[in-house]
Amino acid sequence: MATRETSLKKSSPALFQQVQGVLRTQEGVLLIITIISVLILATQTDKFLTVKNLLNQGRLMTEIGLIALPMTFIIITGGIDLSVGSIVGLSAIMLGYSWHNLGFPLEVAIAIALGIGALAGAINGLIITRFRVPPLIATLATLAFYRGLAEGIAQARSVTGYPAWFFDLGQRETLGIPNQLYFLVIGIVISAILLSRTTFGRSLYAIGNNELAARFSGIPVNRNKVLIYAFSGFMSGFAGYVLVSRVSTTRSDMGSGWELDAIAAVVLGGTSITGGTGSILGTTIGLVLIQLLKNGLALSGVTGDATIVVIGSVLILSTLINIVVQRRLRGV
Amino acid sequence: MASVTQTVSMRRPRSQVSSVLRTIFGSQESVLLVVLVLLIAYVGHSNSGFLATRNMVNVFAGYAYIAIAALGMTMVIVTGNIDISVGSLMVTLSMLSGALVTYKGYPSWLPLDAIIGISWLLPIVIGALIGAIIGFFVTYLRIPAIVVTLGFLSILKGVLIMVSQGERITGMPTGYALAQRRPLQGLDFPIFEDFFRMLTMPVFFMVFLMIVVALWMRYSPTGRAMYAVGGNAEAARLSGISEHRIVMTAFILNGVFVGIAAVLNATQFSVIQVTLPPIELQIITATVVGGVSILGGTGTVVGAVLAAILLNTITKALVFLDISPFWTRAIQGLMILVTVLADLIRRQRQAE
Numbered sequence: 001m002a003t004r005e006t007s008l009k010k011s012s013p014a015l016f017q018q019v020q021g022v023l024r025t026q027e028g029v030l031l032i033i034t035i036i037s038v039l040i041l042a043t044q045t046d047k048f049l050t051v052k053n054l055l056n057q058g059r060l061m062t063e064i065g066l067i068a069l070p071m072t073f074i075i076i077t078g079g080i081d082l083s084v085g086s087i088v089g090l091s092a093i094m095l096g097y098s099w100h101n102l103g104f105p106l107e108v109a110i111a112i113a114l115g116i117g118a119l120a121g122a123i124n125g126l127i128i129t130r131f132r133v134p135p136l137i138a139t140l141a142t143l144a145f146y147r148g149l150a151e152g153i154a155q156a157r158s159v160t161g162y163p164a165w166f167f168d169l170g171q172r173e174t175l176g177i178p179n180q181l182y183f184l185v186i187g188i189v190i191s192a193i194l195l196s197r198t199t200f201g202r203s204l205y206a207i208g209n210n211e212l213a214a215r216f217s218g219i220p221v222n223r224n225k226v227l228i229y230a231f232s233g234f235m236s237g238f239a240g241y242v243l244v245s246r247v248s249t250t251r252s253d254m255g256s257g258w259e260l261d262a263i264a265a266v267v268l269g270g271t272s273i274t275g276g277t278g279s280i281l282g283t284t285i286g287l288v289l290i291q292l293l294k295n296g297l298a299l300s301g302v303t304g305d306a307t308i309v310v311i312g313s314v315l316i317l318s319t320l321i322n323i324v325v326q327r328r329l330r331g332v
Numbered sequence: 333m334a335s336v337t338q339t340v341s342m343r344r345p346r347s348q349v350s351s352v353l354r355t356i357f358g359s360q361e362s363v364l365l366v367v368l369v370l371l372i373a374y375v376g377h378s379n380s381g382f383l384a385t386r387n388m389v390n391v392f393a394g395y396a397y398i399a400i401a402a403l404g405m406t407m408v409i410v411t412g413n414i415d416i417s418v419g420s421l422m423v424t425l426s427m428l429s430g431a432l433v434t435y436k437g438y439p440s441w442l443p444l445d446a447i448i449g450i451s452w453l454l455p456i457v458i459g460a461l462i463g464a465i466i467g468f469f470v471t472y473l474r475i476p477a478i479v480v481t482l483g484f485l486s487i488l489k490g491v492l493i494m495v496s497q498g499e500r501i502t503g504m505p506t507g508y509a510l511a512q513r514r515p516l517q518g519l520d521f522p523i524f525e526d527f528f529r530m531l532t533m534p535v536f537f538m539v540f541l542m543i544v545v546a547l548w549m550r551y552s553p554t555g556r557a558m559y560a561v562g563g564n565a566e567a568a569r570l571s572g573i574s575e576h577r578i579v580m581t582a583f584i585l586n587g588v589f590v591g592i593a594a595v596l597n598a599t600q601f602s603v604i605q606v607t608l609p610p611i612e613l614q615i616i617t618a619t620v621v622g623g624v625s626i627l628g629g630t631g632t633v634v635g636a637v638l639a640a641i642l643l644n645t646i647t648k649a650l651v652f653l654d655i656s657p658f659w660t661r662a663i664q665g666l667m668i669l670v671t672v673l674a675d676l677i678r679r680q681r682q683a684e
Contacts, residue, residue, distance in 0.1 A: 080478075131673055136414070137620055141668040144613065148662025155658050252658075260482060273476045305493035312486025316469065319479050 027270055027282045029321060033314075034289045041296030048299050059178040059246070061291040063088070063239040063255075065284075066184060067262040069191040070232035072283045075266050076195075077207040077225060078275025079135035083124060084236045084262060086146035088255025091117040091240035093150040096159030096250035106166060114237045120146055121233015125226030143259070147252075154252035162248065170245030180242045187235070192280040200224065208275030264315050265290055270322060289314070360623025360631075360675055364638040371645055379652040385526040389535075391645050395618075396534030397422075397593040397600075398611070399640035402618040403545045404463075404586030406633045409616075409624045410549075411582045412562040413470060413477035418590050419612035420488035421462060425455040425594035427492060430501035430604035433508050448508050455598075456591030462488075463587020467580040485612075492606060500605035510599040534596045541592070542637045549633065554581060559630070617664070618643060621671045639671075 042049040067084045074081050091113040099109035120142070127138045169179050195201035203224055206214040215221050236255070244250050269286030271278025290311055297307045372391075376383040401418055408415050432451035462484070469480040513533045521528045549555035557578045560568040569575055598604050622639035624631025646667065647660050655663075 127669070127673075131676055133672055133676060137672055138669075140613065140616060140620070141665055141672060143665070144617065144661050144668060145665025148659065148665045152656065152659040152662045155656060260485065264482060264486075267479055267482070273479055305490045307490070308486045309490035309494075312483040312490065315486070316475065316480060316483035319475050320469075320473055323474060 025270070027279065027285060029325065030268065030270065030282065030285045030289065030318065033318070034285060034292065037289065037296065038292060041292065041300065044296070044300035048296050053295070053299075055173075055176070055178055055181070057291050057295050058181045058184070060295075061287055062178075062180040062184045063243050063246075064258060064261045064265065065287050066187055066235045066239040066242070067232070067258060068265040068283050068287055069187050069280065070228060070235050071262045071266050072191070072269070072271055072278055072280055073195065073204055073228040074135070074232055075263070075271050075273060076204045076275060076278045077228065078211070079128065079225070079229075080139065080263070080273075081121075081124065081229060081232050082136065082139040082259045083120070083142040083146055084232060085255040085258035086143045086150065087117050087120045087233050087236035088240040088243065088258055089150040089252055090120060090146045091237035092244050092250045092254045093154045093252055095241060095244055097153055099162075100159045106163065110241055113241055114234060117237020117240065118230050118234035121236070122226060122230040124233065125229030128229065129222040129225050147256075150252040154250075156252070159250045160248060162244075167245055167248065170242055170247070180246070183238075183242070188280060188284055195280055200227075204228070205276060208277075261290070264311065268315055268318055359635075360671075361635045361638060363671075363674070364622065364635060364642055368638065368642050368645060371642070371649060375649040375652055382649065382652040385524075385530060387648065388527060389530045389532070391648050392641060393532045393535045394648070395614075395640045395644035396538040397597045398614050398618055398643070399538045399637040400534075400541055400596065401590050401593040401611075401615045402622065402636040402640055403541055403633050404582075404589030405615050405619040406545075406622070406624050406631060406636050407549070407558055407582040408477075408586045409619055410558050410562045410631055411579050412565070413579060413582070414616070415466065415477065415481045415583070415586055416612050416616070417466070417481040417484035417488060418586070418615055419610060420485050420492065421459065421587070421590050422594045422597065422611055423606060424488050424492045425459055425591050426598035426604055427496050427501065427606065428458065429455045429595050429598040430504065433504050434501055444505060444507065448505065451508065452510065452595050455594050456588055459587035459589075459591030459594065460584050461587070463583040463585070463590075464580065466587075467583030470583065471576040471579045496606050498606060500603050502603050504599075504602065504604075508599055509602075511596045512599065534600070537592065537596060538637060541589070542633055545633045554578065558582060563630070614640075614643065617668055621668055623675060643667075 038049070047053060067088070071081060071084065094116045095109050095113035098104045098112045099106050104112065124135075124139055124142055127133050127142070128135050169183075172179055174182070195204065203214065203219045203221075206217070206219055207221055207224065211221060239258075240255065243254060265287040266278070266283050267273055267286070268289065269278070269282030269284070271282060293310055293314065294307050297310060302310075372382075381387065401422060405415065405418065429451045432454060433448060435447075438447055466477075466480055466484060469475050470477045511532060511534050514530060515533065515536060516528045516531055519529065549558065557568065557573045558581075560571070560573055561575050561578045565575055568578075618640035619631070619636045620639075621642070622631065622633075622635030622637070624636060643664060646664060647657075650657060650660055650663065
């Protein structure tokens with residue numbers, strides 16, 4: 001309900017009010033930060049603002065992006081999923097293992113990888129809802145468990161030698177645009193519609209704002225939670241497939257630490273870590289900002305390690321700005 | 333009504349046995365202790381090499397630095413917060429300690445002992461300082477702890493790799509190797525003489541700090557207030573507890589314990605290098621498996637230390653059971669799940 005009111009406010013015709021409205025949202029603040037960053041970075045090096053470079057960055061951010069979308073859903077409900085990076089690794093290993101060791105056709109192996117991802121996510125959801133384990137703990141445990149399964153199954157052996165068609169998704173372009181980027185865009189559109197235009201999406205905000213109230217108003221809280229964690233697992237599995245297709249090999253340490261990158265994109269995008277607010281648009285801008293910062297700084301001659309310092313600082317600062325803006329708003 | 337009395341009367345005959353069981357499994361600490369003893373007995377039975385003195389010392393000393401860091405993590409989690417930057421902080425402080433002791437630019441009148449002292453103490457001070465900064469962001473600027481420490485994880489990791497350039501530190505003076513010292517060497521013991529003589533410094537730090545922190549959290553006003561803040565922040569505020577001061581204290585002490593753990597970690601081997609295994613996960617795992625509720629308000633440091641030892645025992649046991657070490661993490665993860673589930677089910681029973 002609250003968001004519907006804001007969207008009504010946004011449609012108010014006066015340009016000044018519109019500008020003010022944009023500034024009041026985290027997405028707006030973030031968009032301005034992004035534009036300023038792009039302008040500054042573009043003056044530092046002429047290799048940055050080229051179509052080729054930007055498309056390549058799109059290719060590189062797809063995997064984290066695919067994970068950040070369901071992560072937005074989960075954080076909006078007040079949960080968190082720390083196991084996504086491990087699911088990426090487990091799915092990647094299962095893809096290689098079921099093709100190379102179990103002798104399944106590669107198409108089936110891909111399906112198995114996606115299925116394992118969804119299953120792993122559903123197990124997270126069941127542990128969280130059935131046994132009422134806090135999501136942070138449940139997914140911390142499965143982070144270790146799923147990564148452990150990946151390591152145990154792989155026994156430190158990597159699988160390579162995939163047929164040429166397998167690399168279509170990760171390494172080729174259609175109409176000049178990297179193939180996986182289409183999937184990211186489709187994912188963004190579907191997630192955005194799901195979150196803001198469906199009863200299911202609205203129920204996630206309700207759960208995040210007041211879970212007990214949501215339960216009493218007849219929202220199938222447990223079912224919806226299991227669904228979003230399963231979705232998170234599925235997308236992590238898909239990200240694993242995209243990754244294997246891009247780098248041509250499977251290793252058990254794939255996706256390590258990705259949970260933090262995905263959470264950073266979501267939180268940077270204005271989704272409150274305590275639940276109840278957030279949007280896919282915000283997550284998308286957060287994702288783009290992180291990738292452009294990484295790339296732009298690297299091209300400007302800043303080493304990769306300084307880049308993560310900048311990203312960490314941006315994460316804290318943008319949350320701080322958001323909190324200050326929110327407090328101002330409440331004060332006014 | 334009839335059915336209620338019936339269930340009660342049916343339960344009664346079992347209560348003798350179940351009360352004994354309840355005392356044993358009544359707390360997470362005793363469950364962990366029982367599991368630990370059974371595990372050591374089982375592995376020792378299958379392969380007596382496991383019970384060799386050298387190996388048993390490794391079992392108790394190997395994760396001592398994780399256990400010490402878990403002491404601080406316990407405080408942070410008890411107040412209802414979390415710190416996921418501890419792994420990066422610990423490695424950073426380890427490298428700092430090594431850099432301080434191998435630094436060549438000290439004035440020549442400064443004795444070696446003073447240099448070693450600086451390299452042991454300064455990382456702890458810096459740890460406290462960073463804890464204070466994190467605490468300031470969490471309390472006064474009201475940014476959720478997970479966001480602040482996620483940011484600090486990135487910042488510290490970046491600074492660390494930039495400054496160290498991936499190089500390793502060697503050539504520390506022998507006096508520096510605090511964690512390799514054996515304080516009981518040469519003393520006589522009626523039983524397990526070799527074991528006690530071989531025990532290294534980290535074990536003593538672990539036991540001593542655990543006792544101090546356990547007593548402090550149980551009996552001091554500030555320690556009690558930590559539970560109060562984590563259990564019910566509003567009630568704590570109304571009873572005159574300064575939430576800001578308590579949460580600040582928890583984060584600063586967390587930094588201190590990470591600093592101590594870092595120094596013990598740095599002095600353990602003759603090489604210090606940037607390795608970033610997810611230490612923060614092992615620390616949080618030990619804390620949570622030890623029975624500290626992530627929702628805040630409950631848990632003790634004794635459980636956290638026992639859990640750290642148990643995690644290490646499992647890792648070491650796999651080698652002696654001829655299980656591929658690649659399965660270690662899967663088994664550790666499964667164990668975390670089982671402990672957490674058992675803990676929750678037990679609490680629900682107790683609530684009924």
